[in-house]
Amino acid sequence: MLTLFLLLPAVGALLALFLPKERAQDAKWIALVFSGLAFLVSIAVFVLYNPHVEGYQFVDTFDWITADTAGFAISYTVGVDGLSAPLVLLLGLLSVVSVLVSWRIDVKEQQYFAWLLFMETAVAGVFLSLDLIQFFLFWELELLPMFMLISQWGSGRRLYSATKFLIYTLAGSAFMLVGFLVLGATAGTFEIAELVATPVTEAAVPLTLVFWAIMLAFLVKLPTFPLHTWLPDAHTDAPTAVSVMLAGVLLKMGGYGILRIALPILPQQAHDARWILATLAGFSVLWGAVITLRQTDLKRLVAYSSVSHMGYVLLGVSAMGAVGLSGAAMQMFTHGTITGLLFVVVGLIYDRTHTREISQMSGLMHRMPVVGTVFVIAGLASLGLPGMSGFVAELTTFLGSLEVHPVATMAGIFGVVLSAGYILWTVQRVLHGPATEKWRDLTDATSWWEITAMASLVIVILAVGIYPPLLTNAVEAGIAPIAQIIEGVS
C-alpha cells in the first residue's frame, strides 16, 4: 500500500511528461487524478493505522542492493508509525491542494506537473523510508524538482533563490551522508530499526561530530536560525503551489529526520546537545518573529513566520521528553496545514492584485469576502487561537519544554505574542480599511478548484483544533518509543 503511495505520483509524472504536445492542457487532470489517488491511499493509511500496535505498519520490504562482501547491503523498506502517518496524510492532502492552486499554469504544463508529482514521490520516500541510504536517496531526489520548479516557474530573482536553496540543502545533506555512512559502517547495517535497537557507542570519529553532521542537514531544512536564509528567498520567488509544498511538507522533512533518525539513534549525543538546540530554537522563534514584523511583502512575511513557527518544533525536540516531542510532531502537522493555507490565500490574492506589497493593499475584504475570511481563519490558527489546531500543538510544546528550558520557552511564548501582533496587523492592513478605487474590479475566489483547495485545509485545521485526539492518538503512539529512548539517557 505504501509502495503504491510512493509510485502513484511518479507514474502520473511520467504520463504527464509523455502526453502529446497538443494535449498539454490535460497534464493538470493527470496530476489531479494521480495526486488524488495518492491522497485516498494516504487517508486509508492514516485511518487504518492502529496506534495500539507497536512498531511499523504496512511494511513493504525487499533486498535492493545485495553486495554483502562489501558491507553494502541495502534494503528497500517502507513503513509508517504514528510519527509518519500524519505526515503522509499531510503530504497527500497538500499535493492535491498544490495541484489545484496550479490550475491556471499555462507555461510548459507538462513539465510543471511532472516535476510537482515527482517531488511528491521524493518527499513520500523520505517519510516512508526505514533505511538510512534509502532515506538519503529520497532526500536528494527532492532537490532537482524543487530547483527546476523555482528556477523556471518562479518570479523575481528565481534563479538566485533556486540556487541558494540547492547549495544550502546539498551542503547540509553532504555531511548527513558522511554521518550515515559512519553509522552504517560502525553498526554494519543501514536499517533504522536495527540502529535504534543496538545503539552505536563508538566510531572512527567522535559520535558528537556524527550527530552534528546529521543534524546540520535537518537544521538547514527545518530551517533553524542562522541557517534559515534560503527559506524566505525560496518562498518569495517560488510559484504558489511550490510555496505550499515547501512550507507544508518539505520543511517537515527536517523535523521528521530529527525525530526519526538523530534522536533515537544517537540519544546520548542529542541529550548533550539539548541546550544548544534550545538556544537555537529560541533564537529562531524570536528572530523569525522580529524579522516578520518588518516585512512589507506579504509572501515574505508568511515565509519568515515559518522560520518562527518551525522554531517551536526544535523547542519541543530540545525538551527531550515525551510531551515536548509530541508537541513538536503535532506542530509539524499543524504548521503544514496552516502555513499551506496561508500560502494558498496569499497566492490567490497575488493572482488578482499582482502585487505582494502590503502597503498597496487595503480593504480587500469588501471585494473578496471568501478569500478574506479564509485569510482570517488561517491567521487566527497561525497565532494559536484556541479551537484551532495551532493552539494544541503549541500548548503541548510549551508544556513539554517549560521545565527543561524555561528561558527558551519564555522566548517561545513571547514569540506567540509577537506573531499575534504581526498577523493581526497584517490582516487589518490587507483586509480592512477603506476599499480603494484601485481594487474595485477584484473578483472573489469562486472557481471550484480554489474553493476546494481552501476548504479542505480549513476543515482539517478546524477538525484537529476541535477534536485533537484525531491527531494526538497517532502522534503519541509514534513518539512513545522515541521518548522512551531519549528519557533513558541522562
Next chain:
Amino acid sequence: MTALAAALYIGPAVALYIGAGVVLLADLVQGRRAATGLLSLVALAVAALWAIVQMGSGAEGPILHGALVADRFSLFFTFLLVATTAAVIVGTSEWASRVEDRGEFYALLLVSVGSMVLLAQSNDLITLFVALETTSLAQFILAGIARNERSSEAGLKYLLTGSIAAAVLLYGFAFLFGMAGTTALPGIAEFVRHAPEGLRLPLIMSFVFVAAGIGFKMAIVPFHGWVPDVYQGAPTPVGSFLSVASKAAGFAVVLRLFYSGLGGAETLITEDWGKLFAVLAVASMLFGNIGALVQTNVKRILGYSSIAQAGNIAVGVAAVAAASTVGPSGVLFFLGTYAATNLGAFIAVNAVSERLGSDDIADYAGLFKRSPMTAVVLSLCLVSLTGLPPTAGFIAKVYIFNGAIQTGQWWLVALVAVAVVNTAISAFYYLRWVRTMILDEPTDDRTIETPGGAQAVLLLASVGVLFFGVWPTPLIEAAQRAAAALLPA
C-alpha cells in the same frame, strides 16, 4: 603453458592489434574507406568474444614468463574498454566520415585500446611501461589528428605533458626495480612485504613518483593541466575516448600496481600511499570543481569535471590502502557507471557541437526544444555526474564513500567529508547547465538533428545510467569479483 592457452589470454589485445593493421590495409585500398569504421567494430567484437571465451573457460593466471596475468580484474577492464571504444566509434561515425585520415584514426584508436587491454593485464613493470607508452603515443597522435590549429595545439601539449609524466613514472619504476631487483610485480610485492625499515624512505619516494606519473592517465593532480586543453582542442571523439578509456586504464594500473604490486594491504608503506592518494584526491576535486565553475566552454567544463571525478575515484584508491576488497570494487563500480555517464555526456556534446559549430554553454539554451532527446540524455548524465538519484552516479558515489568510511580510519572519514562538500560545489555548474538546456528559451528555434549512431549510443547510455541507478547489484557483483582477483592468493 601451451601456445593455445597463451593465445587465449592475450587474444583480445592481439585481435585489436590485428584489427588495426587490417584497417590500415583497407584504408590503402581506395573505395573501401567507408568500411574502416565497420572493420574496427568487427575487431572490437572479436576481442569481446575472445574475452567471453576466456571468461567461460575459467582460464586465469600469469603467462609469458609472468609478463601478463589474466584474471577477472583484467576481464572487467577488457569489457569496459572494448564497450567504451565501440560506443565512441558508433556515436561519432558521422564525424569520422568527414575526416581525411579516417583509416589512421580508427587504426590508432584500436592500437590505443589494445594497449590498454594489455595494460590492465600487465604483471611486469616493463610490459606495463611499454603498453602505457603505446597507448599514450597513439592518443597523442589522435589528439592532433584533425590537424587544425586547436587540434595540433592540443596534441603538442598533451604529448609534452605526457612525456614528462612518463619520465617521472619511469624514475619511480627505476627505484622500484633497483630495490626489488626484479621487474615482476609479484616479486616487487614480495619484496615490499618484507622490506626493512631503512628502505621506507626510498620506497615512499618511488611510489610518489609512480603515483604522480600514473596520475597523468587518470587526470589527477599534479599532471592534470592537459585535460581541459585537450578536451577542448582535440576532436570530440578523442575527448570522449580519453575521458573514459584512458582514465579507466590509469586506475586499472594504479590498482594493480599499488594494491597487488606494492604488497597489498599491511605493509611498511600501505598507509603512506593511502594518504598520498587522499591528498591527490582532495587536490583534484578542488582544482576540478573550482576550475569548472568559471568555464563557459562546455568541453572545458567536462574537462574540469573529469579531473574532479578522478578525485572522487581516488577516494576509493585511498580507501584501498586501509580496507580489503571494498575500495577496489568501489573504484571499479564507479568506473563502470562513469563510463556510461561520461560517454553519454560527451556523445551528446559532440552531436550538438557539430551542428551548432560552437561549444559555448550559452548556445545550449533551450536545447530541450531543439533536440529533446539529446537534451534529456545530457541532463540525465549531468545529474548522474553530480551524484543525485535516481542515477548510477548516486549509487557509485555512496558506494565508493561507504568503502572509504568502512575502514574506520579517521582520515578517510575526513576525506569523504571533503568529497561530499565538493559534490555540493559541483552541483552548481552541472545543474546550471541542465537548467540552461531544459528551461531557458532557445535563441534559435531550428531543430538539431542527432545522427542515428549517436542516438543509439545516447539511448544505451541513458538506459545504463538509469538501470544501474535503480538496480546496481549486477554491476556491483561484477566489480567485487574483479576486485577479489587482485588480492594475493
Next chain:
Amino acid sequence: MESPGVILAFYVLAAVTVGGCLMVLVARNLLHALVFLVLAFLGMAGLFFTLSADFIAVAQILIYAGSIAVLMVFAIMLTPLAARDNANSLFLLPGLAAGLGISGIVAFVAVVTPWGELKGDALAAADPVTTVSAIGDLLLGRYVLPFEVASILLFFALIGAIVLVHDRRGPRDSGGAS
C-alpha cells in the same frame, strides 16, 4: 670500483654530463643547447661504460647522440621562422623549484638510505659480464611480449608522424567545433 682509473673516469664523466645538462639550460642559442645536449648524451654513454653496460652505451650513442639529436636538428631546421633563442617561459620559477626540489630529495634519499640493507652486507661490485647476448636472450624470451608491443609502438609512431606532417590532399576538414 676498485680501479682508480674507473673512479677518475666516473668523476670526469659525471662532471661532463652534469655540466652539459646545465649548459643546455643556460645556453642562449637553441643550436648551442643542442650541441651541449649531445655532449651530455656522450658523457652519459661514458658513465654507462663505467657501469659495464657496454651494449647500452653503444645504443645510447647511436640512438640519443645520433638519431634523436639529428631529429632535433631537422626539427629546428624545418621551423626556420621560429625563434632560435633558448628562452625561458613564464614558468621558470615553478620549474626551478620543482627541478631543484626533486634533485634535492632524490639525492638526499640516495645518500641517507642504507642500500646495504637490500641484501644485508655492504655493496660490492658484481663481476663484469658480457651483456649483449644475455640481453638478446631476455628480449626474445622473458620480455618477448613487450618486445613485440614495442615494435607495434614504433610502427604506429611512424604512421603517426606521417599522418601529422603529410600534405593535405583535400580541403580542410573540420575536426571538432572550433
Next chain:
Amino acid sequence: MIPALSVTLAHYLVVSALIFGIGTVIALSKRNAVAVLMGIELMLNAVNLTLLAFSRFSSAFAPGGEPLSGHVFVVFVLTVAAAEAAVALAMAVLVYRQRETVDLDRINLLRG
C-alpha cells in the same frame, strides 16, 4: 662503510638526481617545444642511469634478482624515447606550419 675514494651506488644516484632535476627544469621552463623535448630526453637519461647503476651493483639484490632486467628496461626506454621524439617533432613541425612558431607561451588558443 664506504671507503673514502670509491664510487658507490649512491654516487650514481646523486648524479642521476642532478640530471633528472636539470631535465625537469628545462622541460618545465623552456618556451621552445624542441627545448622542452631536450629536457624530457635528459630526464629519461637520468632514469637509464639509475636503472643501470642498480643493475651494476647487483649484488645488492636478493637471491633471484635479475640485474639484466635493468638493461632490458633501458633498451625499451631508448626505443620509446626515440619514437616519442619522432612524434613530438612531427607535432612541432605541424604546429609551426600553422602558426610559424613553436613557442609554447604563444601557443595558447585553448583557454576558458
